[in-house]
Amino acid sequence: MSKILMQLNQDLAENPYVTFNSDDQGVSRVFDLTWDFHAKKQNTTEINFGHIDDKHRQNIQSYLYALVEWQKEHSSSGEHCAVGTLLEHRKSLTVIATRWGNSDFSLLSNEREWKKCSKKLEGYGAENTCNNLARSVNILNKIELISRYVSQEDSVKWIKNGAGDGQAIALPEAIYASILKQTIEFVETFYPYRHQISDIMVKVYAYQDDMLQVELDTLSLNHIDEMTVNQRACFTRRTNRDIYRWAAVRELQKALPCFKVNRQGHWLVALLKKCFMCVGLFSAARQNELMTMNKDSYSVTQSGVSKVSGFTTKKEHGNKIYTTWNTAPISKMALGLAYDATKATRQYALNKVEQGFQSGQLTKDKYDFKVQELSSSFIAADIPFSSSELQAKKNFKLSSIHELNLKEFNIIATEEDVAQFDLLNPSRAGDLKVGSGLPKLSPHDLRRSFVVFMVQNRLGNYLTVKYQLKHGNVNMSKWYANYSELNRTRDLLMDKELMGMFDELIHESVVDAFDDIYNESETLSGKEGERISKEKQECLRHGEQVLMTRSELEALVKSGDKSIVRLPTGGYCTNRNCERLCSLMDIVEAPCEHKVITDKAAKRLSKERDKLIASFKVVNDMGDYTDELILDAKKVKIQSIEPTLNAHKIPYEKFNDAIKVYGHENRI
Structure with a gap:
């Protein structure tokens, strides 16, 4: 056993704290079923170990704890990686332990055990998933808990044949334009009624709460959880029937025939998703970035550029950074519609969260986190009758947003759509069929489609893409932009005229x-x-x-x-x-x-020579020896143009400046 593992075992004997609150007091210990990270104020707030087999759970927790401590020790900020990254490592280690049948990961240093483990992982899943498994093993290698390093050759064997890699798709332009048009029309139609929607929901929540108390008294019950399924169903039907008789509800339904009232907020969720799509279509912000925006996030610069602001966590170890995205004015309406229509829902939830904090049911960090989430335009619209159930909600983000509703857009692909789709999405070629709809639609698909539209219509290049998509690596931006350029070239070549x-x-x-x-x-x-x-x-x-x-x-x-x-x-x-x-x-x-x-070309060369001389003088005056090669090249280039100027009888002053950098003071 290595010294590091021995030290780890000694530390774990006392089951130390692994998470802390905002006052730096211990919250979760290593072997607790849940690690509470609310104080970090990141997108991922908890890591749960309750579902992991007892024989593997403590080993997985031990290795994750070792990773946390190592990163804190070796980080300049004293912080470990993002909580979301820790969650990915927990998932990967759990998969390895379950497939291998062992969670003593130190044994992976042994060649025989490694071959046994690797064999069990063959054909496990998609490429991204298998890459995550390899990363988790390699991070244990990095912190010297094991000597095993997974090569790409090893991880390729784990990929399941036919398993998709989950790559986001780029929509063909006609389909993208159709979705844009329908989304804008929805926002513009519903925007004038946003306050009426909220006002009705205020009355709905109050009425249902009052009627519930009457129902419980009638049934001699103390809590809704004591009601049978049939009793709850009858109560819900009766109150909904009464609500739909209200004049205000009937009036709103005349203007918005699709309007529906229910405690679970299904109709509100559909509205929020359309608003979410609208801002995403016109900003290309990530899902979690959009979730941080509200009606105050929209602004217009002095030069008239529309912007939306929010928090990004990408490449920041999970810590939130405030930033902006270019957008269109319709985003203001979308954010306002989503925020104002859910005002009643937001206030109801805030009141219950406040009660939970005051009664000690919620810690200060959990309370602050929930209040922050409820400041968004895109909140969970499901309001349970039980206060404790509402207070116990893991988060108040709009849920089920990963897959957006495709049916309502009535998309039917043409031959041109299919050709564009296959060109833009080579790894998914064949997934879109003539006469059918899109294979999927997710928030990330909106990002890729935004880039295609922008680059294809010459609204920007890969640097624009990098800014708008907040990429940490320009190569990713180039990858996004290149397929758009390819499609634009194809369209150009197809236009014979x-x-x-x-x-x-x-x-x-x-x-x-x-x-x-x-x-x-x-x-x-x-x-x-x-x-x-x-x-x-x-x-x-x-x-x-x-x-x-x-x-x-x-x-x-x-x-x-x-x-x-x-x-x-x-x-x-x-x-x-x-x-x-x-x-x-x-x-x-x-x-x-x-x-x-020619004479014209010679005149252009004369102007180029003048610019080279001016540039040479600026660099030369710096006197930096690291510029030696640059100055040498500029000087030779300047002098190489002079014979051409002589031939065309263009007057000039002969250039023979000395290079001033170290070691060249007297050089001609």
């Missing part, structure tokens, strides 16, 4: 370039330019004023006998099969044999 226009414009520009070379420019430089100049001189000696007419040039270009490429370094290249990197090769190798520089 548009491509025909492009071909015509390209053809005209090529003819213009040759016309400039053969008929307009007085001087040509570059190897190919010098050869053409000799031909022109020969023609002039024979009395010809124009080497080639425009019609002759058009015929040569159309036949493919002549082609040309404009170079970023100035001038043209007449070699259609060129693989040379001119900006670099012109400095380190002999000049290109196919390069032509």
Whole structure:
């Protein structure tokens, strides 16, 4: 047994605290069935171990405790990883222990035990799940509790054939536009009635509470839990029947025929989901980020840009960071509709939470957490009759949001939709069928679809994507954007009329370039330019004023006998099969044999040289030796342009500044 494991066993003998409240007092001990993290104020507030087999539970808790302590010791902030990450490790270790039949993870260092464990995990699940299993083993390796490290080759064997990886889908543009349109129409239709909805619910809660007390007195019962199923069903039907006779309810139903009243809040949940989708469609914020927004989250900058604000926890070890997203004005209506329509529900829940705190049923940290959640526009609409049940709710976030209701959008895919879907979602190609609906719709699908719409319509690039999606890694933003670019290119190629226009414009520009070379420019430089100049001189000696007419040039270009490429370094290249990197090769190798520089191109090079000189002087004045290579390259580039300026008789001041950085003071 390693020294670290021995020390761990000694620490665990006293069953130490693993979580603490906001006053730094111990809350949960290692071997408690639940670890309470409410004081962290993160999205995940508890880790439960009650469902784990007794023979594995304490081992799993012990290794997680070791991870927590190691991270606190080695973190500059003294914090461990996000609670959500700890929960993922608990899930993975539980899977490994259950499949392997053992939870003494130190045995995984043994080759025979490892092979036995790895064999049991073969064909377990999707790629993401198997990656999580590998990460949990490797983190134990990192903190030196085991010597086993899982390679990608090992974890690939655990992936189940045909198991989806859960990757979010990007919606075809027509389907995305249809969902956008229907969502906006819903918000605009329901927004004027938001206060009426709340006012009715205030009366509903009060009436049902009063009638419940009358019912309990009639049945000689003390609590609703003592009622039978039939008694509760009869009570609910009777009170609902009475409520639907109210004039206010009937009036609202005339305006909103779909409006329904029930304690479980099913209709309110449907309304909240539409508002949630609306803000998500116009911001691309993550699910948990949207959950932190309310009617005060919308604002407009001085320059007129609509913004929504909220908290993000991504890449912040679970700690919340306040940030903003660009959005559209409709988000203000969506957040206002969701918040105001649930005002009665929110206030009812807040009153019960306050009572629970005052009576000692809730700790200060749990109370603060619930109050914070109830400040959102997107809260749980289910209000149980039991106060204790309401106070015991794990959270007050809008639930069942992972899969959004697809049926209400009546989506029927066309051939074009299917082609776009397969291109945007190669790992799910074939999942969308002509004449059918989408295979799924989740909050994360809204994020990917937002990017497709934005990039495809040239509303931004991958840097815009990185800002809007709050990616920690720009490579992820590029991945999102690239598929959108690919789809836009496909759409472009399919538009034959548009491509025909492009071909015509390209053809005209090529003819213009040759016309400039053969008929307009007085001087040509570059190897190919010098050869053409000799031909022109020969023609002039024979009395010809124009080497080639425009019609002759058009015929040569159309036949493919002549082609040309404009170079970023100035001038043209007449070699259609060129693989040379001119900006670099012109400095380190002999000049290109196919390069032509006209008078116009030479003037552009003169301006480029002026900019290079100005840039050189700024960097040179810094005197930083780390800039040596940059200055060397700039100087050579500046001097390489000068022969071209000489050839075209463009005046300039010869450049010969010395490099000032360390070791080059006297260098010419």
